[in-house]
Amino acid sequence: MTTIQGIAASPGIAIAKAYQLTAPDLTYEKVTTTNPTKEIERLDKALKISNQELEKIKAHTKKEMGDEHAEIFSAHLLVLSDPELINPMKDNINTNHVIAESALEETANMFIDMFKNMDNEYMRERAADIQDVTKRVLAHLLGASFPNPALIDEEVIVIANDLTPSDTAQLNRQFVKGFATDIGGRTSHSAIMARSLEIPAIVGTKEITSSISQNDVLIVDGNEGVVVINPSDEEIATYREKQESFERQKEEWAKLKNEPTFSADGEQVELAANIGTPEDVTGVLDNGGEGIGLYRTEFLYMGKTELPTEDEQYDAYKAVLEQMDEKPVVVRTLDIGGDKELSYLDLPKELNPFLGFRAIRFCLENENVFRPQLRALLRASVHGNLKIMFPMIATLEEFRQAKAILMDEKENLKREGNKVSDDIEVGIMVEIPSTAVIAKQFAKEVDFFSIGTNDLIQYTMAADRMNEKVSYLYQPYHPAILNLISNVIEEAHREGKWVGMCGEMAGDPIAIPILLGLGLDEFSMSASSVLPARTQISGLSKEKLVSYKEKLLSMETAEEVEEFVKEKTE
Numbered sequence: 001m002t003t004i005q006g007i008a009a010s011p012g013i014a015i016a017k018a019y020q021l022t023a024p025d026l027t028y029e030k031v032t033t034t035n036p037t038k039e040i041e042r043l044d045k046a047l048k049i050s051n052q053e054l055e056k057i058k059a060h061t062k063k064e065m066g067d068e069h070a071e072i073f074s075a076h077l078l079v080l081s082d083p084e085l086i087n088p089m090k091d092n093i094n095t096n097h098v099i100a101e102s103a104l105e106e107t108a109n110m111f112i113d114m115f116k117n118m119d120n121e122y123m124r125e126r127a128a129d130i131q132d133v134t135k136r137v138l139a140h141l142l143g144a145s146f147p148n149p150a151l152i153d154e155e156v157i158v159i160a161n162d163l164t165p166s167d168t169a170q171l172n173r174q175f176v177k178g179f180a181t182d183i184g185g186r187t188s189h190s191a192i193m194a195r196s197l198e199i200p201a202i203v204g205t206k207e208i209t210s211s212i213s214q215n216d217v218l219i220v221d222g223n224e225g226v227v228v229i230n231p232s233d234e235e236i237a238t239y240r241e242k243q244e245s246f247e248r249q250k251e252e253w254a255k256l257k258n259e260p261t262f263s264a265d266g267e268q269v270e271l272a273a274n275i276g277t278p279e280d281v282t283g284v285l286d287n288g289g290e291g292i293g294l295y296r297t298e299f300l301y302m303g304k305t306e307l308p309t310e311d312e313q314y315d316a317y318k319a320v321l322e323q324m325d326e327k328p329v330v331v332r333t334l335d336i337g338g339d340k341e342l343s344y345l346d347l348p349k350e351l352n353p354f355l356g357f358r359a360i361r362f363c364l365e366n367e368n369v370f371r372p373q374l375r376a377l378l379r380a381s382v383h384g385n386l387k388i389m390f391p392m393i394a395t396l397e398e399f400r401q402a403k404a405i406l407m408d409e410k411e412n413l414k415r416e417g418n419k420v421s422d423d424i425e426v427g428i429m430v431e432i433p434s435t436a437v438i439a440k441q442f443a444k445e446v447d448f449f450s451i452g453t454n455d456l457i458q459y460t461m462a463a464d465r466m467n468e469k470v471s472y473l474y475q476p477y478h479p480a481i482l483n484l485i486s487n488v489i490e491e492a493h494r495e496g497k498w499v500g501m502c503g504e505m506a507g508d509p510i511a512i513p514i515l516l517g518l519g520l521d522e523f524s525m526s527a528s529s530v531l532p533a534r535t536q537i538s539g540l541s542k543e544k545l546v547s548y549k550e551k552l553l554s555m556e557t558a559e560e561v562e563e564f565v566k567e568k569t570e
Helices: 036-065 067-080 083-096 100-116 121-142 165-169 189-197 233-255 278-286 310-324 359-365 367-383 396-415 433-437 439-443 453-461 468-473 479-494 511-518 527-538 542-547 549-553 558-569
Strands: 002-005 007-010 013-020 156-160 176-181 201-203 217-221 226-229 268-275 292-296 328-332 385-390 425-430 448-451 498-501 522-525
Touching (some): 007 189, 013 233, 036 083, 036 100, 083 100, 100 121, 165 189, 176 189, 217 233, 268 278, 268 328, 278 310, 278 527, 292 522, 359 367, 359 396, 367 385, 396 425, 425 433, 433 439, 433 479, 439 448, 439 479, 453 479, 479 498, 479 511, 479 549, 511 527, 511 542, 522 527
Parallel strands (some): 268 292, 292 328, 328 385, 425 448, 498 522
Antiparallel strands (some): 002 226, 007 201, 013 217
């Protein structure tokens, strides 16, 4: 039996033939032209066809997977129409008499190299977008057929070096039972989309494309991150049992869909889910979410050419609040900057954008952007159980200033004759270590805390989680992180305030017992993690976990913590 280990990106087990998703031959002879006008016409035609294709893919993605995933193709469409990219291509053709293929590649490669070398996840993703779009346009220039995963009509496991967003969006769940790639990580586009499609996926195998042939039989174990190549009948039988066991497990989880979340000794906590768009609410309710712990509002602003209006935002917030039917909805105000940029806003280029002009820092200096969002939220507040949360708060002054603007708009709306709820809790994201350290002072003024562990961990450990060289320092169970979390919870509870967590850590099976023992009130995670988490919590004694608290907080390494938790909970 040949096995390849990768990163488990989406759970489940798939057994099917391999389907190599190979790119077309895009080689060409670099020659000059005596007719630049004709080359520009060829380029325009290829751009137009590519645009039409991407519009179709975007529409298909929106229908199948919702707005959030479709926005990836809005970014691709913006690349196709970006004059800063297209005009240099045409200038190159006119000036140097190169053919359209050369002009396209030379200009695109310049931008790709520039973006790839930036210390900024968002810009590195833009490099991938340009690369994806360039291949599509080049294929049309060469008359080559671009791979179309939507045409797959038999059960397969897709194998590729990487799956581009457009590849992943076209996967037909009826036939594509799973996929495996050479590169990628748990936070890559393809991994996130695989979880939304609920198909098993393994990424980052490094060697899958060179190790298998078309039509090899494969087993993809998305629970363990293992690919089995040409298994024996006995091995297939073993994995069929595992597959059936996983399906039974999902059926067991589903029984808890409408149940509250209690520990084995009767202590109740809340399990909520994170969303990006109103369309995501269906997944929250289908998976038994008791609320929304994080509504990432920046998706309303992305993939557009201008700011969303107050009314557009109001409609989106109203839709979510009404669908959740009085269940709590925590809305994070605009968190732009860092790895998220808006093409139509002239944000400064920064050496270290994650520590720069972003989130609440941007909003407080751009009240023309901030106030319409707050007005839309306040107007929508009468349609459900709204809670407002400010991101990236570093000082009490920032919180006070943001809350003052909120209260000012509340009075403005009332004077204008609008109804506004008088029962809106206002809290902050705890992402910055200094905020966690002085949680005592914050707890006197905020209504709640929500701990954003994705940033809190990388800021505390001074380690960019997207940088492979230092990824070993991204340690959720590190005693320094646990002590910060513990301090936030203790100080909040001292003031009678509640604490949630909306980072990846909230749905981590190792972290859940720790967080329960530290006294976390609300766990917010991806919707598909809610039922497994509820099942896990139902088998844990909170009283026993609380008794381990001091020992865990005094441990020296993340490894010690992990081993101790496994030993005590298995």
